[in-house]
Amino acid sequence: MLSVAEATQRILAPFRPLASEIVGLDRALGRVLAEPVTGRLDQPPADVTAMDGYAVRAADIATLPTRLRVAGSIAAGTFPQVALNAGEAMRIFTGGFLPAGADTVVIQENCDRDGDVVTVREGSNVPGQHVRRKGNDFRLGGTGVAAGRRLTARDVALAAAMNWPFLAVTRRPRVAILSTGDELQHPGEALGPAQIVASNGFGLAAIVTACGGEPHYLGIARDDLGALDRALASAAGTDLLVTTGGASVGEHDLIQQALIARGAAMDFWKIAMRPGKPVMFGELGAMPVLGLPGNPVSALVTATLFLKPAIERMLGLVAETTPAFARLGAAMKANDQRQDYLRAALAHNADGHLVATPFPQQDSAMLSLIARADCLIIRPPHAPAASAGDLSEILPLAGGCYSL
Numbered sequence: 232m233l234s235v236a237e238a239t240q241r242i243l244a245p246f247r248p249l250a251s252e253i254v255g256l257d258r259a260l261g262r263v264l265a266e267p268v269t270g271r272l273d274q275p276p277a278d279v280t281a282m283d284g285y286a287v288r289a290a291d292i293a294t295l296p297t298r299l300r301v302a303g304s305i306a307a308g309t310f311p312q313v314a315l316n317a318g319e320a321m322r323i324f325t326g327g328f329l330p331a332g333a334d335t336v337v338i339q340e341n342c343d344r345d346g347d348v349v350t351v352r353e354g355s356n357v358p359g360q361h362v363r364r365k366g367n368d369f370r371l372g373g374t375g376v377a378a379g380r381r382l383t384a385r386d387v388a389l390a391a392a393m394n395w396p397f398l399a400v401t402r403r404p405r406v407a408i409l410s411t412g413d414e415l416q417h418p419g420e421a422l423g424p425a426q427i428v429a430s431n432g433f434g435l436a437a438i439v440t441a442c443g444g445e446p447h448y449l450g451i452a453r454d455d456l457g458a459l460d461r462a463l464a465s466a467a468g469t470d471l472l473v474t475t476g477g478a479s480v481g482e483h484d485l486i487q488q489a490l491i492a493r494g495a496a497m498d499f500w501k502i503a504m505r506p507g508k509p510v511m512f513g514e515l516g517a518m519p520v521l522g523l524p525g526n527p528v529s530a531l532v533t534a535t536l537f538l539k540p541a542i543e544r545m546l547g548l549v550a551e552t553t554p555a556f557a558r559l560g561a562a563m564k565a566n567d568q569r570q571d572y573l574r575a576a577l578a579h580n581a582d583g584h585l586v587a588t589p590f591p592q593q594d595s596a597m598l599s600l601i602a603r604a605d606c607l608i609i610r611p612p613h614a615p616a617a618s619a620g621d622l623s624e625i626l627p628l629a630g631g632c633y634s635l
């Protein structure tokens with residue numbers, strides 16, 4: 232059996248970042264930046280005040296109280312035309328530009344105004360009080376957002392402040408999804424006595440969307456070579472085809488045969504993992520094909536491990552590889568040769584530690600449990616028995632604006 236690490240390496244090998252496209256800022260959330268965002272101006276563009284009050288010369292307020300002549304008022308959106316002379320103050324409002332000659336601001340709470348005279352009662356005479364210096368946020372040409380980052384709402388705000396109306400982002404990978412099996416019916420259809428509801432296609436399409444791809448759900452292909460061949464033809468032109476079901480060793484598992492008949496170069500693997508042992512991977516012309524197992528939990532877990540990074544690589548996303556850990560909420564038996572991904576709930580204990588408690592049932596057909604899980608506990612092959620409270624690596628399932 233192939234290790235998870237080796238399977239990941241082989242699956243990811245043919246994927247490259249896709250071309251970029253231009254989107255408006257209002258469409259940029261969650262997209263992966265293809266070209267860096269840098270400052271197209273200094274921010275603030277000149278020295279501005281952080282408070283409502285009076286712009287003064289620090290030297291004029293060395294001895295307090297002191298009386299200064301109010302030489303004018305600086306309205307928002309206007310740049311002060313006249314300089315401040317010694318013995319003068321200028322009324323100023325938060326965000327307003329400091330006039331030439333002024334080097335500090337006293338807040339209005341520390342002043343008494345009487346006509347065109349202001350008495351400053353309190354205030355530091357160290358220059359720069361309540362002043363935001365030109366370029367203290369970012370400079371023209373300064374670093375903003377690096378290419379290869381998935382844009383957060385904060386990144387979008389920064390790009391806007393840096394004066395970019397449009398951004399270059401990697402185009403969304405188009406991922407075709409095919410369910411296979413004679414027993415399947417789509418949700419809501421009348422079910423015969425031996426039929427089951429096909430859930431995998433919708434779960435996988437949601438994963439593709441959550442990862443930043445564009446799913447193309449091709450529906451269900453019946454277990455006959457003609458139907459499979461027609462379905463495969465309809466995937467042409469996509470960046471990746473994902474199939475579910477028919478990956479195992481049964482006589483009705485025809486998907487590999489259909490792919491080979493179309494000229495695909497395919498490998499069938501047993502991966503040393505649970506759930507998700509049978510996985511296929513290969514290429515049909517220029518299109519990679521990833522065949523995931525039919526068991527619903529196996530399909531979702533293998534998609535998280537292999538489909539998600541493939542999409543991320545096509546997006547040019549710079550991988551986040553920091554592993555996550557939690558304390559075990561229950562004792563674990565020694566593991567066999569398959570790497571386990573146990574569905575588990577996360578909670579903080581009284582000491583503030585993160586605890587992952589595995590569900591008592593780990594059947595690879597139980598969608599109700601994986602839907603409720605917060606993470607997967609990773610148990611490496613041949614891991615020794617572990618006690619409750621031991622640290623274990625986990626794979627968090629939630630996070631970001633979407634959840635896997």
Ligand SMILES: Nc1nc2c(c(=O)[nH]1)N[C@H]1C(S)=C(S)[C@@H](COP(=O)(O)OP(=O)(O)OC[C@H]3O[C@@H](n4cnc5c(N)ncnc54)[C@H](O)[C@@H]3O)O[C@H]1N2
Nearest residue numbers: 410428429430431432476477478479484508524525526529
């Ligand atoms: N003799 C062996 N039998 C099996 C082995 C094995 O090594 N030797 N492996 C088992 C493991 S592990 C898995 S995982 C499954 C995977 O089998 P397939 O990929 O061939 O999947 P199917 O047989 O087509 O279906 C399995 C199961 O999942 C249901 N299914 C299929 N598609 C969907 C769908 N779109 N939505 C919801 N449920 C789906 C299907 O009805 C079956 O119940 O093989 C084991 N067998």
Ligand code: MOO
Nearest residue numbers: 506507508529595
């Ligand atoms: O690999 Mo299968 O996923 O254990 O049910």
